[in-house]
Amino acid sequence: MGYRVVVAGATGNVGREMLNILAEREFPIAELAVLASSRSTGEEVDFGETGRKYKIQNIEHFDPTGWDMALFAIGSEATKVHAPRFAAAGCTVIDNSSLYRMDPDVPLIVPEVNPEAIDGYKARNIIANPNCSTAQMVVALKPIHDAATIKRVVVATYQSVSGAGKQGMDELFEQSRNIFVGDPALPTKFTKQIAFNVIPHIDSFLDDGSTKEEWKMVVETKKILGAKIKVVATCVRVPVFVGHSEAINIEMENELSAEDAQKILREAPGIMLIDKREDGGYVTPVECVGEYATFVSRVRDDSTVENGLALWCVSDNLRKGAALNAVQIAELLGRRHLKKAD
Numbered sequence: 001m002g003y004r005v006v007v008a009g010a011t012g013n014v015g016r017e018m019l020n021i022l023a024e025r026e027f028p029i030a031e032l033a034v035l036a037s038s039r040s041t042g043e044e045v046d047f048g049e050t051g052r053k054y055k056i057q058n059i060e061h062f063d064p065t066g067w068d069m070a071l072f073a074i075g076s077e078a079t080k081v082h083a084p085r086f087a088a089a090g091c092t093v094i095d096n097s098s099l100y101r102m103d104p105d106v107p108l109i110v111p112e113v114n115p116e117a118i119d120g121y122k123a124r125n126i127i128a129n130p131n132c133s134t135a136q137m138v139v140a141l142k143p144i145h146d147a148a149t150i151k152r153v154v155v156a157t158y159q160s161v162s163g164a165g166k167q168g169m170d171e172l173f174e175q176s177r178n179i180f181v182g183d184p185a186l187p188t189k190f191t192k193q194i195a196f197n198v199i200p201h202i203d204s205f206l207d208d209g210s211t212k213e214e215w216k217m218v219v220e221t222k223k224i225l226g227a228k229i230k231v232v233a234t235c236v237r238v239p240v241f242v243g244h245s246e247a248i249n250i251e252m253e254n255e256l257s258a259e260d261a262q263k264i265l266r267e268a269p270g271i272m273l274i275d276k277r278e279d280g281g282y283v284t285p286v287e288c289v290g291e292y293a294t295f296v297s298r299v300r301d302d303s304t305v306e307n308g309l310a311l312w313c314v315s316d317n318l319r320k321g322a323a324l325n326a327v328q329i330a331e332l333l334g335r336r337h338l339k340k341a342d
């Protein structure tokens, strides 16, 4: 027994990880449908390492009536067409795109941070998953906010190319190879060469000179963690395949020493504190690939402000930043709102 579950975008980076994680966590599935566009209809995808394979169906022709939930990772344009159709048919949509995140009638959920907010999902039958950089940051900030009330956050991100989908990963691979054999490394997906380079630009520019990715970190953090928290972000694409890193400076209302922050973070849900203050005593993106945790390292006092802390935070953007968080939302939905699966 279990739920009738749809994974839409099952051929993509996030969709494939959602299938892996549903299998790993033995999510109670009575029936599974895997969907994508007409481009990949009929292809087969693996259900994790279970040995089971599923055939991709075209989302255009799929009738969601009678299905319990659909985990979407198909980009905003296709989501705009299909999410309302699935939701209206009674199939709850858990969406990875940015389309509904700031809709006041759609809960934006990180289960370790604001699980209770999921109760508002019935207004539209849609639940949003935050941006990958926001998700890991709020997991790290939540226990500090609970202990000392965060006033302001300054964050610089180091975001991997998998955050830009399959095309982003292909571009880093092709450019690296071309450079080694002396061929031109022309950008197509990114705005400049990404191999052996960094690009301080993710998503489109806004009127105030910031980018939409930076804006997302500001507004999504407020929606999830607290409207009063001020955030300023600089989002940078780096030549890493998987794993986003963040250098975070935090200003709090109340005093919290680095030592006390380490103690709190060590016990906090979803966090793995690795902070040895010696060569290699911290986590880098290569080590977080395939992991569930948000890793925190380099916790130290920031004496340039009253009640300041600085830390380093790393997580697998395809997992906590997308697929894992979506599956955790599905688990939360099941526990709090759906008929028992067994």
Ligand SMILES: NC(=O)c1ccc[n+]([C@@H]2O[C@H](COP(=O)([O-])OP(=O)(O)OC[C@H]3O[C@@H](n4cnc5c(N)ncnc54)[C@H](OP(=O)(O)O)[C@@H]3O)[C@@H](O)[C@H]2O)c1
Residues within 6 Å of the ligand: 008, 009, 010, 011, 012, 013, 014, 015, 035, 036, 037, 038, 039, 040, 041, 059, 072, 073, 074, 075, 076, 078, 096, 097, 098, 130, 131, 132, 162, 163, 164, 165, 166, 167, 317, 318, 321, 322
């Ligand atoms: N990558 C991340 O770190 C991350 C984090 C948070 C959120 N997200 C969001 O998750 C979504 C997917 O990202 P991704 O990285 O997995 O991208 P991706 O690797 O490029 O995969 C895109 C997926 O969407 C499907 N798709 C595209 N257009 C479609 C359409 N018109 N109808 C049905 N399916 C369609 C593709 O199917 P075909 O094979 O048929 O083309 C593919 O399965 C995006 O909204 C992205 O913003 C990504």
